[in-house]
Amino acid sequence: MNHIVIKKGHNIRIGGVPSKDVVSIAGSESVAISPKTFIGVKPKRMVSEGDSVLIGSPLFFDKTKPEVKWASPANGTIKTIQFGARRVIEKIEIKVEGTEAVSGPSFTSEQLVSADRATLLTRILEANLFPLIRQRPFNKVANPKDTPRDIFISAVNTAPLSVDLSLLIETEKNAFQAGVIALSKLTNGDVFLTSEKGHQFQNSINQTISGPHPSGNVGIQIHHSKPMKPGELIWTVNAQHVITLGKLFLTGSYIPDVILTVAGPGASKPKTVACKVGASIKSLIVDQNLKDDVRLISGDVLTGKTVDESQFLGFYDSSVTILPDSVNRPFLGMLALGSSDSKYSLTNTFLSFSEKEFKFNTAQNGEERAIVPINAWEKVLPMDIYPNELFRAILAEDIEEMEELGIWECDDEDFALCSFACPSKIDVGSVIRKGLDLMELEG
Amino acid sequence: MRWLRNILDKVEPVFKKGGKLEKLYPIFEATDTILFSTDERTHSGPHIRDSIDVKRVMILVVVALIPCYIFGAMNVGYQMALALGETSTWQQNLIRGGLKILPIIAVTFAAGAFWELLFAVVRKHSVSEGFLVTCALIPLVMPATIPLWQVAVATTFGIVIGKEIFGGVGMNIFNPALVARSFLFFTYPARISGDKVWVAGPDGYSGATALAVPAAELNQDAVTLLESVTQFDFSWINMFNGWIPGSIGETSTLWCGVGALFLVITGLGSWRVIVGAILGLTGMAVLTNFMAEVTGSSNTMLTLPAHYHLVMGGFAFGVAFMATEPVTGAHTDKGRWVYGFFIGALTVIIRSINPAYPEGTMLAILLMNAFAPLIDYFVIQGNVKRRMARYAQ
DSSP states (O other), X not given: OOEEEOOSOOOOOBSOOOOSSEEEXXXXXXXXXXXXXXXXXXXXXXXXTTOEEOBTOEEEEETTEEEEEEEOSSEEEEEEXXXXXXXXXXXXXXXXXXXXXXBOOOOOHHHHHHOOHHHHHHHHHHTTOGGGOEEETTTEXXXXXXXXXXXXXEOOOOSTTOOOHHHHHHHTHHHHHHHHHHHHHHOXXXXXXXXXXXXXXXXXXXXXXXXXXXXXXXXXXXXXXXXXXXXXXXXXXXXXXHHHHHHHXXXXXXXXXXXXXXXXXXXXXXXXXXXXXXXXXXXHSTXXXXXXXXXXXXXXXXXXXXXXXXXXXXXXXXXXXXXXXXXXXXXXXXXXXXXXXXXXXXXXXXXXXXXXXXXXXXXXXXOOOOOXXXXXXXXXXXXXXXXXXXXXXXXXXXXXXXXXXXXXXXXGGGGHHHHHHOTTOOOHHHHHHHHHHHHHHHO | OHHHHHHHHHHHHHHSTTSTTGGGHHHHHHHHHHHBOOOOBOOSSSSSOOSXXXXXXXXXXXXXXXXXXXXXXXXXXXXXXHHHTOOOXXXXXXXXXXXXXXXXXXXXXXXXXXXXXXXXXXXXXXXXXXXXXXXXXXXXXXXXXXXXXXXXXXXXXXXXXXXXXXXSTTTOSSOHHHHHHHHHHHHSHHHHSSSBOOOOOSTTOOOBOTTHHHXXXXXXXXHHHHXXXXXXXXXXXXXXXTOSSSSTTTSOHHHHHHHHHHHHHHTSSOHHHHHHHHHHHXXXXXXXXXXXHHHOOSBGGGGOOHHHHHHSTTHHXXXXXXXXXTTTSOSSHHHHHHHHHHHHHHHHHHHHXXXXXSOOHHHHHHHHHHHHHHHHHHHHHHHHHHXXXXXXX
């Protein structure tokens, strides 16, 4: 079995680690999906306010790829459809009233193994679950007309305060296996399954990885197994979504379950919960005893988005992070010796050497400055890529140089740690995203 | 410190947009954030950040220079006493030397802060902490005998031409402190090229610097020549400790080494540059020693062994604090080896073969500053070629 060792990177020792026991919580009164958050998608709605929908009914489709539709994660009535600027659909909210789901044909394992690509692809499209599959480059919803070189699944989540995927895959072994088999039919290449503990599944190349974050990021795994070339396409599916797809084939219905963590230094009861896709943030933090000044984040602390109580869990997110949002201003802080309680740094610039968890808040800890290249980015980017030079090529909008420096292999999430570590407080990830957008525009 | 915070909060509206002194906001902002760490919060992306910032980076470089300052003051006092033929305690040396260098420091910081603040206000950017490092470095590479107006002119040149015209810290090509030093070097060569000692002593007191001793003689052995000097103690160990005449902060290899170690441990200076430079120096010195042997050249400098090169002139200071400066050096780890190596090798070449200047570290670093992007270019091209070969498969 292929084993990948990642040396560069860092596991942030953030406080508020969730317990691994999964607890069920009271369901959300309403769930929502936010069409404008999907990169490159031009949403067109298929429902109106007041319509009744089942779990799995289509809510909207992508005008650029009309066969790609989004399934309703709940059974109930459409409560609101919110439009933003230029009438882009911001949110479709559904009042939950039941648990009835659209049902379709189911497959046994044997049938899956012998099924052909067209059948399985059609089934995923008909179930309106194709958006679970994303593509590299660009990390956007895949196009069903493409045939990817390979499909990559990461069975290890190294992001701070994330769900223990290994445990989840163990409990949902059959569904996961079914998902892997189905996916393996969609590519002419292989399904690469990368895990920490060495899960063994059929119809996939099982490989293991060890090392700090971002080793769990699928982009890093692609880079170290079979790096992308310009013009190649790779599909990626979250491990939880492999289970969802597996269950779709085994049961015939969309089961919108998701396991997520509600954690972080601002959480009073950090825990792992089982809930529904698109659950309201309010329903997830209802039993947390929160201070007034906290920041709620849908997603992990490195790549998530700030949300408030009235908003909903992001489509691909499997964590809600809570951070204290008040920052104090110590006198002559730049001369402070620092301690393990007051400072957290990847450099040895403070006297903070203990390995204990750190109570992070939303402090930027400095103002934005020009780059001072002390290898802060390079130390946390486990790729054969020079981030500083790539960054500058993107700012210069030099397409050719960006390609030479490996932009095709990059995604903004892999650069989140660079922004974390940067002494100049530069948001590297958003620049990488800008570069990717530019590449896509130039075709 | 509540009262100070209150004062700052009270005057802030005056500097904010619409306030009377809104144009001076960068000055207020710099004072405010130097006294109290910023309370700026993350907007998006990673919601949490490392505790390090550029202020911390810069202030720690200044901290790394403190040993050189203290030793420098003591040595200036010691050299004065020596020149006057007096005996003195280290406390007397420290006070005497300290009084000599304080005005130089004050003038440097005044001139540096003036230009930095002026540019910040005119160009509406925030004051960059980098000027603290530049201003802390400049006095250390000046002789104690320098007229203060020259300090002011050199600092101005270093900050404005060396840094601000490129857009400030992070955009500069050359190390601003070295630009300041080289400005004096080329405009007042008689005073500062480093063949005669700079000792704050009685009028007319003079002597040859350690590097000028072997450079002045033909067909001799450099080490024997150095040991025969009676005016100063040019033994290896004394030069390593730094009790010799020279620029204020450069003489002690020991304390420069301590500063370098601090920079390496904190991760602010690249050990690759330092090791590369020592390797380059050693390699080139061994080569010149060999050449002296083989060719029978009359150049005495060629016989100077590597470990003498290491402790003489400004090499230790330059490599510890100037070459390791991350912005103007090579940006890639492989490039840093090459960059460092050539600084070391060029130092020996300039010292030994160039007839005009006894010292070469400053010029070697400035030259390599100019070549650093080229070195990086080749390193990056290596990466690009590897990737393109893979794409072509």
